Amino acid sequence: MSTQDTPLPPEPVDFSLDLTGHEMTRRTHVMAALGSDWDPVEALRGEEEAYDMLYSGLDAEQQRLYDTLVEAGVLPRRGSGRAAA
Structure with a gap:
């Protein structure tokens, strides 16, 4: 029997996948890559x-x-509303 002969289900099939464990592993790797000396406040200051x-x-x-x-509304207003000179 080929896949072309397999009947389709009459209703959509509920499909879900829990990625919680994978997401926690991903976050752990990101934090390890950033290192213990990463300062989020300083990073935001540098971005500004x-x-x-x-x-x-x-x-x-x-x-x-x-x-x-x-x-x-595409860009946020910065400072006095004028781009810095």
């Missing part, structure tokens, strides 16, 4: 500094586009 640098020194057209994206 990188965003400030990214949006600094914009020319007039870039600033206009930045402001449009902020107004549309």
Whole structure:
């Protein structure tokens, strides 16, 4: 009998898979890779500094586009609402 001859079930089959154990193993490996000296607060501070640098020194057209994206809710408003100079 081939798979083409196997009748399909009349109703959808409930299929579930519990990945909880795998997720805990994944998280353990991530934390081990980060190391014991990883400081999440410092990492966030560095990320904010990188965003400030990214949006600094914009020319007039870039600033206009930045402001449009902020107004549309695509980018968060940073600082005084103007990209850093």
